[in-house]
Amino acid sequence: MAEQIGQSLAGARLLRERITAGDDREIDAWPNALLGFHAIEAKLFGAQQTDVQQQTDALIFHLEDLDVKIQHLQLLPQRLLNGMARLAYEVGESKADGGESSFSGTSLNDMRNNVDGIRLAYQTIFAGAVEAGDPKRGREQSRW
Numbered sequence: 001m002a003e004q005i006g007q008s009l010a011g012a013r014l015l016r017e018r019i020t021a022g023d024d025r026e027i028d029a030w031p032n033a034l035l036g037f038h039a040i041e042a043k044l045f046g047a048q049q050t051d052v053q054q055q056t057d058a059l060i061f062h063l064e065d066l067d068v069k070i071q072h073l074q075l076l077p078q079r080l081l082n083g084m085a086r087l088a089y090e091v092g093e094s095k096a097d098g099g100e101s102s103f104s105g106t107s108l109n110d111m112r113n114n115v116d117g118i119r120l121a122y123q124t125i126f127a128g129a130v131e132a133g134d135p136k137r138g139r140e141q142s143r144w
Helices: 002-021 037-046 053-070 077-095 107-133 134-144
Strands: none
Touching: 002 053, 053 134, 077 107
């Protein structure tokens, strides 16, 4: 996760450079709600506007803050379970219909990333406990 935040931060900084230079061809938006990437995506690709400097600066600020916080994050099983449930809900409720990335068309990748996140959290935190409690079920789940 820390590596991906670093990649997002580098991408947001490059986005700011490209906006400042007026070079729209090298802008690749990755959306996130009504703030951050989604706000930038909607303006660039939906409204065909390039005045996204303020949103880009805010995105960089929040990514830098997240980068610091992630270094001290405790991954508690209940929080991961809650996160897995939210990811599954997003796939079914908001992404399956073309969802949140309507301008960039990344909903299929969004869904794939959600499922990958669910799988990673399960295998990292829960698979061992399931197998210890029920070896047969643990073996069945490990194929997932």
